[in-house]
Amino acid sequence: MAERLLEVEDLQVSFATEDGVVRAVDGVTFTLDRGEVLAIVGESGSGKSVTSMTLMGLTRGPNARFAGSAKLKGKELLTASEEDLQHIRGAEIAMIFQDPISSLSPVHRIGDQIVEQIRAHDKKVSKGEAFDHAVELMERVGIPHARARARAFPHEFSGGMRQRAMIAMALSLSPSVLIADEPTTALDVTIQAQILAEVKTLKEHSDSGIIFVTHDLGVVADIADRVIVMYAGRVVEQGTLDEIFYDPQHPYTWGLLGSVTRMDRDPPKRLPSIPGLPPSLIRAPRGCHFRPRCPHEFERCAEVPPLEARVAEAPDHLDRCWLEVEDKRTRREIEGRIGLVRDAA
Amino acid sequence: MALGVPRFRRNGQGSSTGDLPTQTTQGSSTEDLPTQTTQDPSFALPEAGGVAARPEPLVGRPPAEPEGPSTVGVGPYRLAFRRLRRNKTALFFGAVFIAIVIVCVLAPVYSHDVAHIGPNVTNPTGTVNGKSVLSTSGVPIGPTFTAHYFFGADSDGRDLAVRLLYGGRTSLIIGGIATIIIIVFGTLVGLLAGYFRGVVDAVLRPLMELIWSFPPVILGVAVGTALALGGIGPIKGNSIFIPAFIIGVIYIPYLGKPIRGEVLRLREMDFVDAARVQGMHPWRIMLSEILPNATSTIIVFIPMMLATSILLEAYLSFLGAGVQAPNASWGTLISDGITYLDTTPSFALIPGAMLVLTVLSINILGDGVRDALDPRAQVKIQT
Amino acid sequence: MGRFIVRRTLSAAALLFATSVVVFGIFEVIPSYNPGRAIAGRNATPQTVAIVNKKFGFNQPFYRQYLNTMKLIFTGQIVDYQDQLNVVSEFKSRFPATLSLVIPAALIWLIAAIILGSVSALRAGRFADKALMVMAIVGVSIPVFLLGAVLLYLLAYKLTIFPNTGYVSLTSNPAQWAYYLILPWFSIALLSIGFYSRVLRSNLLDMVNEDFVRTAKAKGLSQQRVFRRHVLRNSLMPILTMFGLDFATLLGGAALVTETLFNIPGVGQYEATAIGNLDVPPILVGAMFTAFFVVLFGALIDVVYALLDPRVRLTG
C-alpha cells in the first residue's frame, strides 16, 4: 500500500464576520496517498478551495476558527507553527492556482519567481544553480526556449505558458502533495486540454499525491482516482471516480454531471443547469443545504442527512441524501442521461 | 502639499469566472474563498457587498434570490449603512460633527441670547468682570467661562466665542458650497469626458490637468487675493462665495479624474452596451446606467472633499485670500490669534482646536463611510 | 523612449502655455488692478504713472503684454513690479533653499509613511495600527500654519531647542543647515506622513488579497519576504504618483507658508510676497515653474513606474 500523505479528519473551518459566523467547511474527511489523484468538486462557495488552502495554512487569520485535524505524514497541520508551515509550503505541499496571470507576481521575471521558491527553502543553492534548475523545470513542463523565457515577465507569456510556469514552480521542490486549484478554469478550452495532459503526465511520472480542485466534473474524469463532491461547506458525496460517475447518489452530483458535456452522447437540446444560487453560509438552510434548489426535496430533508455509505456494494461510497438508493436510480435518468431536472420538457 | 486628497483610485477588479455554466444571473467572480478572514460578508455573495463600483451584471434584472437570509437581497447601500451603523468610532465622530454643525447654526442665538454681543462689535475699551477686554497694550483677555467673553476676546475686543461660532458657520458653509461644486461639476466633467471621450475628453482632460498641476494654495491665494480686490461680476470682493467658488473649482479634477476613469471602465461593461444597443439616449445611459454605479465613489468623496475644502479655506483665510473682514472663519481667527500665542494662547488654539476637531470628525466619518461601502479596504491582513 | 520624451515635452509646452495665459488672464480681468500705479508709488503724479505705464507697456493690448512678458521671461530679463528684481535670477538664487527644505522633508515623509503604513497594515486592527491611524488622521486634519506656528513657539521660542528661524546654506555649514531646517522639515512632513501612510496602508491591505501574494505565501516564503518583495513593492506605486505631484508643487513654491513662517529664502517665500502685492511676474514665473516640475516629475514617475512594473509602457 502506498504511503499515506494526508489524513483529514472532520475538518471544520469557520470565519467570524460582522454578519455572523460563516461555516465555510463543515466536516470534511478524506485521505490522500502517494500517486493518487483526489478531485474535490463543487460550485463557488462550496468550500472546496477553503479546504485545500487550509491544508497550507493559507486561511489562517484572527477571525478564522479550525476544528478537526489535518495531518501531513502524521504531522498536524492545523496547529503547526507559522514557521513549520513555511517549511511545508512549497516544499511538502505545493499549489497551482486558478488564474495564472493574477497568481504570478506581475513585476518579477518568471525565472526569478521560481528561483525565489527554490532558494526560500534552501539558501545554500546559489542563484545560478537555482536558475538552471528553474530552466530545467520549465523545459520539463513544455515551455519552449525555456532559458530565454525564464527572463520574461508573466504578461509576456500566453495563458497556457503561464500556467505551465506555475506548474514548474509548484514542482520545483518535488512536493509530496500537489494541490491544483482550478488550474484550467481561466484558460481556453484547447489550452485546458494541454494543461490537463500535463497534470496527467505528472501523475504518471511523479509519486506525489495530487488534489485537484475544480467545479467541472468533466475535467477530472480522466485523471482522478477518487472524487469528493462538496456543496455549501459540506461533502455531499465521495467515492471512487467510477462510483461517482456511474452511480451518483446525490442530486447535486447529478446536476454537476448533467452539466458535463459528454462527447460520447448526443448533445442535449439545451444545456441543463442547476437553477438558483448556493445558499449563504451564515444562515444556511436547515437540514440538507441543497434543499432549496433540489427538485426532489421532501420532508425529511429538513434533517441533516449524515454522510454515510448507502450503497450496499460500495462501503467507501458515501453520500448525504435521504432518498432511497433505488428511488434515486430511477429519478436521476432524464432523456437517457443523468440529470437533475425532473421534468425536462 | 498633500491636503488629504487621494489622487489615485484603484479600479475595481473582477477576475474571470470560476463558475458552473449555470444560468445564474449572478455572474460570480472571484472564487469562493474568503482568502483572508475578513469582516467582509461579500465573499459569500461576492456582488452584494462589494464595491458598488462593480455593477450589477444586467440592467433591470435583479439577481435571482433564493430564500433570502442575511445579506442576500439587501441593496449595497442598505448593507453599507448597516455596516456603518456598527462602526462606533465613525458614528461618534459623526455625532461630533453634527453637534458642531448645530452649534454653529445656532450662532445667532448664542450671540443674541447668551453673549449679548454681535460677532463684529468691537469693544476695545470694555471690561468684563472688572477686567479690561483689551489691555492698554492691546493684549486680549483670555477665557472667562462666563456668558460674556466665554472664550475671551479677539484683538479687536470682540467676543471670541461668538466669532468662533459665526466663523464656524462661515467655514462650514464655504466647505459645503465648495463640496457641492466639486461633486456636481466633478461628476459632470468625469461623466462627459469618460463617456464621450474624443473631443469632449480632449477638451476637458487638459483643463483638469491644468488645474491639477497648480498647487491649490498658490492658485487659491492668487485668485483669492485678486478677487477680494475687485469682486467678480455682481459678487462683492468680500463675499464668502468667492473662496467657496475658488476651492470648488480647484478640487473639481480631484473628483473628475477618478470619475472619468470609472466611467471609462463602466462604459465598456455589457449592461451599458445593452443599453446602447437598445437605442437609449447617451444622457439616459449616463444618468441611469453609469451614474448609479459611480455613486459610491462619489459618496466616498463627499466627506473627503468637505474636510479638504474646510482646510483649504483655512489656508486661504490665513493668507488673507479667503474670508474677508469683518467676517470670521476659523482660518482668520487662527491667523489673528497666532500673534498672541504667548499672551493669550486661547485666541489661536481654540479656533485651531475647533478646526482640527471638525476636519478630524469628517475624516473619521468619511473613513467609516468608505469602509462601509468598500469593505475590502479594511480586510485584515493575514499573519 | 524617444517618442515618450517628445510627447512629454510637447505636453509640457502646452501646459506652460496654458498656465501662463490663465495666470496672466486672471490679473488682466481684475478691475482696479493697476500695476502702473503700484510701481509709481503712492504719491505719484498721473505723469509719473504714465511714464511707468509706458515703460512697462501696461497700455498695450493683452496679447502684446503677454508676448512681451513671455519674451522677457524666456530671455531671463523679467523683473518684478514691486522691487524690480530680476525674477529669473531671484528664482535661481532662491531655489537651493527650497531644495534644502523640500528634498529632506520629502524623504522624511516618504520613508516615515512607508514604515508607519507598513507597520499599521501588518498590525491591522491591533493597537499599534489604531494608534498610528489616529495619529495619521489627526495629522491630515491639522493645517501646516497652525502646526508650524505651534512648533516654532514651543520648541524655538519657549524651549529654545531649535533656532529662531532662518536658513544657513548647506555649503557653508552642513550641521547648521540641518539644525535650522529640522523644524520646517517636520512641519511639512508630518501632514504628508499622515496622509501617505493612510493611503499606503489601505493599498497594502488591498494588495494582500491579490492572488500573487497568496502564491508567494504558498511558495513558503517568509512573511517578511512576502511583504517586502511582493506586497510592498506593488503598493508603492499609487503613493509614487501622489509623491511626484506633491514634490513637484513643493519645489514650485507650494511650501510658501512654511518658508515664510521659518524665514527660509526659497521660491515659496518670494511667491507669497508677490501674491500679497499682486505682483504678476513672480506669480507667473512661479506658476510656470510649478507646472514645469509637475510635468517633469509626472514623466519621471512614469519612468519609475515602468521600471517597477514591466507591464507599464511609456507612452505620451
Next chain:
Amino acid sequence: MHKHMRPFAAAATAAILAVVVAACGSSSTSTSSSTAGKTGGTITMASGTPPLSPDQALDFTTQGTELYSVVNTPLLTFKRGVQGAGGATILPALATSMPTVSGSGTIYTFHLRHGLHYSNGTPIKASDETYALERALKIPWQAASFISGFIKGAAAYASGKSKTISGITTNDSTGEIRIHLVRAFAPIADIFALAGTAPVPPNTPMKNQASTGTIGDGPYKWSTISPGHTYTLVKNTKFDLPASVVPHGYADKIVYNVNSNVLANAEAVLNNTSDVFDPGDTLPSSILSQVQSKAASRYEAVPTNSTFYFFFAVNKPPFNNIDARKAVLAALDLRALSRLDSGFLVEDCHLLPLGIVGHPGPSSCAALTGHPADGAPDMSKAKSLMKASGMMGKSVTVWGEERSPRRQYVDYYTSVLNSLGFHATEKIISSGVYFTTIGAPTTKPQTGFGDWVQDFPNPWDFMQLFTSTAGSSLNYGYVSDKHYDQQVDTLSTKPPNQVANQWSALDSYAVGKAYYAAYGHEKFPKFYSDRLVFSKGVLSVEYQTDLTSLQLKK
C-alpha cells in the same frame, strides 16, 4: 510719503510673520553697566521688510532711507544725532551754506563745497546734481513728483518733451547750482535734503541699481547687496565732510537682514543675536510685555512724524454732510484705537504730528471734537449730530488694509459707524495695493483708513494731502475747500517756523470741518541689543534709525 511699507511682507504674511512669541527662558540679561562705546565692529539690523531698492533714485521707503541716507549725501541734510523735533533742522551738507533765495522765492542758489569726492574717488561736480535729478525723473523715483512738480522744466524732461531740465543751471568750475522753481515753495529745502536728490557720478547707469546701489558721497558705501535679503554697508574711507555736518558713524560695517517673520526679529534682538529691530516694523504685541519687562533698558517707544486718520468722501452722501462727519469724530474713542495699536499711539485729533512745526497739540481737541482730554468719545453729542445729519441708515463701505493694526482700526471704525446708525460694511484689501487702489480715480471710496508718514518734516507735507491739487492719489476723500487750498499754497512759500501759527490754525480749521478724523500719531519702537550703547542711538524723525549714531559697547 516715506513709509511705503511693503505689503505682503506685512500683509498676507502679516498673518505668518507675526507668528508666535517669545521665550521666557533665553532672554537678555543686561549685565552691561558701562555705556562707553567704541569705534569699529559690525552691527546687524533685523527688518521685516526690504527696501524697494538700495538705489535712492528709485526707492522712497523708510527702510531704504535708513540705509542710503548714509550713502548718498545731498546738498542739504537733516540734522543727525538728535532724537525728536531737533532732527527736523536742515543743515548745509555738500552745499557750503543754506541756499540763497531770490526775492520772489523761486530761485534757489547752492554752492558746492570744493574738493569733495565720491566713495570711488571721483570728484563731485555741480553738474552731477543735474544728472542725479534727471536720473530720478527717468527711473522714476517714487517721489519724483517733488522734482517734476516744482522745478521748472522737470515735467517736460520727465515726459520726454525736453532733453534737459531747463530749471537747473550749474557751473562746474564755481560749483554753483541754481534751481528755478515753478512757484515759491519753501519745502524745496527739505527736498534737497532727501537722498534721492544727492548727486551721483555721471557714469551711473540711468536705471535702477537693484543689486549694487549707487556710488555715493556719504559716510558709508554699499558693500554686498542681496536684494530683498541682505544689504551691507561699510565705512567710506574717502568721506570728506566735517563730522559736525554729517557724523562719520562708529561701526565699520552694518548688515541689514530681512526676515519677514517680525516676531523672529524681535526675538533675535531680545536674545542679542541681532542688534537693531527695524523701527519700521511693528513690535508684535505678544513680545511687547517681555521686552518691557526684560529689556526695559534698551527699549523705548519714540513718537514719529506720522498720522493715522480716517478720510471721508466729502462730495457724496453720507459724508457730504458735516454733521455726519462730526458725529464720527465725536464718537471715535481714541483710547480704543490706542489699544488696538498695542499702545503705540499718541492720541490726537490733528493731522500735524507733534514733531512738526505748527502742530496744534492734543489739548485743543476737546473743543474741536468733543472728546474729553483722555480721548473718550462723546456719544450723546455724536448721536445728536447724527440725528441732525439725517444720514441714519445710510450705507457706507469702509476701506481698509490688511496689515495689523490697520485692519483692527477699520474693524473698530466700522463698528462705531454702525453704532451711530450707519449701515457700514468693511472692505479690506491687501496692503500691497491698498493705497494705489483707493487712490485710483475710479475707486472713489466713501470712507476708509489713511495714514501718512512724513516725507520730510515740513507741515506742508501733511497739510497738502487734503488740497484739491493733491489729486485722487492722496486726497482720497476729494476734499475741495478754496480757503484750505489757498492757505496751504500761501503758507508753503514761507519757511515753516515763520508761519507756525497759521499752519496750526489751518489744521484746527480742517478738524472743525471734519475733513478727516485723525486719531493719533504712531510711536516707533527703538529696540536694540545689549551690545549697543542705547543712549547714543537715535531714532530720527527723518532717517528712522540713524545709522551714524549706532555704537557698539566697548
